[in-house]
Amino acid sequence: MEHDRLKATRIDLLSELHSPSFWRNVASINRDLAAYSSEKPGDIPPGYHPDKLTQDFSTCYFDPQYLGEAATVTIAHELPDGGLGVEQTNGELGPFTHATVSAEECVAGVDITTEQRVVALAIGNKAIPLSPETLLQLDVDKLTSNEKPRDTLSYILSQVHEIDVLLAKRRYQIASPEEQAMLIQNTLDNINNYLDVIANDNTVSIVTLHPSLRYDNDTISAQYISVIMEDNYPHFAVIDLDGASHTISRNNIIDIEITDELVDANERIDVIDFLNDKATQNIIYKIEDTAAYSDEDDFNKLIEDLEAVVGSDFCENGVFSGQGIVYRQAPSGDIHGEVTSFTQLGSDGFDMFEVNGKERLVIVLENIDDKSPDDLLFIIPDSMYLNKCIRQDKPNIIPSKPDHNLIDNLHNTAALATELIKSKEFTNAHPEQQQKMLEDAIDEARSELNHIFDTLYRGNLVSCMANKYWAIDINIYESGSYSPEEIAELPAATSEPGEEPFEVCGDTISLVIPEMAEREEKIMSIADFPLSQGQPMLQIRDASDKGLVYLVPIKSVSGIMPFTWSDETKD
Numbered sequence: 001m002e003h004d005r006l007k008a009t010r011i012d013l014l015s016e017l018h019s020p021s022f023w024r025n026v027a028s029i030n031r032d033l034a035a036y037s038s039e040k041p042g043d044i045p046p047g048y049h050p051d052k053l054t055q056d057f058s059t060c061y062f063d064p065q066y067l068g069e070a071a072t073v074t075i076a077h078e079l080p081d082g083g084l085g086v087e088q089t090n091g092e093l094g095p096f097t098h099a100t101v102s103a104e105e106c107v108a109g110v111d112i113t114t115e116q117r118v119v120a121l122a123i124g125n126k127a128i129p130l131s132p133e134t135l136l137q138l139d140v141d142k143l144t145s146n147e148k149p150r151d152t153l154s155y156i157l158s159q160v161h162e163i164d165v166l167l168a169k170r171r172y173q174i175a176s177p178e179e180q181a182m183l184i185q186n187t188l189d190n191i192n193n194y195l196d197v198i199a200n201d202n203t204v205s206i207v208t209l210h211p212s213l214r215y216d217n218d219t220i221s222a223q224y225i226s227v228i229m230e231d232n233y234p235h236f237a238v239i240d241l242d243g244a245s246h247t248i249s250r251n252n253i254i255d256i257e258i259t260d261e262l263v264d265a266n267e268r269i270d271v272i273d274f275l276n277d278k279a280t281q282n283i284i285y286k287i288e289d290t291a292a293y294s295d296e297d298d299f300n301k302l303i304e305d306l307e308a309v310v311g312s313d314f315c316e317n318g319v320f321s322g323q324g325i326v327y328r329q330a331p332s333g334d335i336h337g338e339v340t341s342f343t344q345l346g347s348d349g350f351d352m353f354e355v356n357g358k359e360r361l362v363i364v365l366e367n368i369d370d371k372s373p374d375d376l377l378f379i380i381p382d383s384m385y386l387n388k389c390i391r392q393d394k395p396n397i398i399p400s401k402p403d404h405n406l407i408d409n410l411h412n413t414a415a416l417a418t419e420l421i422k423s424k425e426f427t428n429a430h431p432e433q434q435q436k437m438l439e440d441a442i443d444e445a446r447s448e449l450n451h452i453f454d455t456l457y458r459g460n461l462v463s464c465m466a467n468k469y470w471a472i473d474i475n476i477y478e479s480g481s482y483s484p485e486e487i488a489e490l491p492a493a494t495s496e497p498g499e500e501p502f503e504v505c506g507d508t509i510s511l512v513i514p515e516m517a518e519r520e521e522k523i524m525s526i527a528d529f530p531l532s533q534g535q536p537m538l539q540i541r542d543a544s545d546k547g548l549v550y551l552v553p554i555k556s557v558s559g560i561m562p563f564t565w566s567d568e569t570k571d
Helices: 013-017 020-035 050-061 152-168 177-198 278-290 296-310 406-422 431-456 474-479 484-489
Strands: 006-012 070-078 084-107 110-123 126-129 135-145 203-209 219-230 233-240 245-249 253-262 268-270 318-329 335-355 358-366 376-379 386-393 461-466 468-473 502-512 537-542 548-553 557-563
Touching: 006 013, 013 135, 020 050, 020 110, 050 084, 050 110, 050 177, 050 335, 070 110, 084 126, 084 177, 152 177, 152 253, 177 219, 177 318, 177 335, 219 245, 219 335, 233 335, 233 431, 245 431, 278 296, 278 358, 296 335, 318 358, 335 376, 406 431, 406 557, 431 502, 461 537, 461 548, 468 474, 474 548, 502 548
Parallel strands: none
Antiparallel strands: 006 135, 070 084, 070 135, 084 110, 110 126, 203 219, 203 253, 219 233, 233 245, 268 386, 318 335, 318 376, 318 386, 335 358, 358 376, 461 502, 461 557, 468 548, 502 537, 537 548
8 A cells, every 4th residue: 555655754854954054044044134123024125024034044944845744843941930941832844934032132221122033943833933042853754655766767756756745735835936936946956956966977877768759769868967847847857968958757758877978078167166267266356346446348358358268158159057046137127046956048148246235247147937038147156156057068959859740749649638638537537637637648749849949949930830820919818808719719810722821920839728728617528628629729929010829720730840030031
């Protein structure tokens, strides 16, 4: 039985946290919290807001595998007679939070009571202030498997499974979006730190793929492997020896073999070590020290001096991967940092960035996050801010292209989706299960589209040949003003048999089933899919200024190709 493979293990969590650096950071965050203790939360600068400070602290120290687990904390407290008492508190463990404590101060010979915010443990509904003097013990009871991993892949997949466990926990589901993002990222960092040790040590790893992917080969010789989230589902991000990136769902990796074969070091640069050269450091220090009062010409001259040492193509012709603090600047100008991983990001060059009141040299990265593609990202090439940073030459995109026909794959996926919807297994499933079953059915075709148009031909546009499509105003579509049923009743552009298909051009392409977006009701039959007929559709955002989004039935598609926009093709 499943339960027979699980055992309850009591973990001394305090011993994992109990270090001089941990308590120094507790003291530091308490000083920041105390600075605005008298202010209402709405009046506190964003960088010093108690929720922001404690979330950053959780990013550093909270392990998501313990979220919602039964915890017992033992604390010492002063008794009314001046002695010491001990008490225990039990409850579900949550990320670090803050609490308000009272303190006695003597001001001008008068004892007054002041209130001060401090960082605290979240145990059930209680917030227990962190203190090395009063926090005596912190135990967590966690269910762990009796089975030992059979091999490297089994262990990695067991760690990836922690993401599923996390998503199912009540404490996660009721957390704020910011807390959820932090917990997911911490889980990914735990997995990727392990992968860095065993797979990303400048040796080649052999990744064996499921035959259904039909790549040129059933294996990828990888120089870098990490786990990322796509559509709230864990995927492996694999960088091959040519520098091309492959995003593959966990179910489609059969094996990961660790070898002793070295990756060609000529194409890999450890950025932190490389820029730690004495001559380079002297230029960086000069740039940072003079940035506040240098004019643009002086700054450009200093950057030229730096590029003369590191190479003028260091940023322009390189892609960067790593882990650590990544700063984001939105178009609004707002800036915030987060601990995260980044893989194969292009660069816009060197620039200056103010961190904690000091100008720092940064490498500007091109953000490819679909949610905020126009944001700028900044990394400080320093071990204080980055755990690692690798620079490689921009990849040669041609060798990694799969040899199978994309159109055939899309048509097969459409047929599989229809077959699935007609099955008793699907109609008997709960709505949440139906969502996942359909997502799994189209996952590989969607990953292939992403691989081709977001990785291999990123920056190119999409040309789709089809004999039928709907064109909808993008603002109306994204606002949800039209239901799929209402879109289906609109006139579609349709070519007659024997006529040339239409060419639909766009700057983004994705695979969607419109009827499943935010759907909560149970699917009973194909009739519940008035627009898509139970098959995924291509969603293409218009590349011109027409402000349209195109919905293209898969069965009407005869070709999809990347192309480059020009004045000749614009009209």
